[in-house]
Amino acid sequence: EVQLVESGGGLVQPGRSLRLSCAASGFTFDGYAMHWVRQAPGKGLEWVSGISWNGVNIGYADSVKGRFTISRDNAKNSLYLQMNSLRAEDTALYYCARDLYSISFDAFDVWGQGTMVTVSS
């Protein structure tokens, strides 16, 4: 079964850091680009960051650029999001999502169930 399982969310104070992980199974992880997409409570979807299969293509939303870093470990079938200098507006459910393809950024055909990040003092 194709599956993505996120972890690492929680309650964190403004200005602190958090690292999200996404464990992939049931497919050839290094055959796909991967993404993080977030959804604030009661709000719509916002793309956060994406990375191609080999890490050559990386992109960020302006709202997180310079604060968040995406990475992947193909040997461990895992995707990561290092989030620094967190702000209240980063509070959201963070989804890990698989791209349709390997190099470019496209649509997302597999999603995890998400991990909640709450930034509050």
Add this chain to the structure above:
Amino acid sequence: EIVMTQSPATLSVSPGERATLSCRASQSVDSNLAWYQQKPGQAPRLLIYGASTRATGIPARFSGSGSGTEFTLTISSLQSADFALYYCQQYNNWPPLTFGGGTKVEIK
């Protein structure tokens, strides 16, 4: 950044009727447009990509059309499982990939 605008915000439809959802891009995205369905408490599900190609396992009652800046998702005969939120997303110009604000399809 390409801004995606969906209309209407809410669509009230009776079961068995047709639903037509619109998505407009602030500039051309060719056919690089996807549609997702999201139900409460669930992750989004890919319905359509390439503006008109159904994703694996998606019923034929879902169809997508359009290119450039104007797109439509049509649900030919609404079933109870189809009442949900729908989002469009462009992937022609990135970063960033951008989503529309969503259309809620509710029971009339």
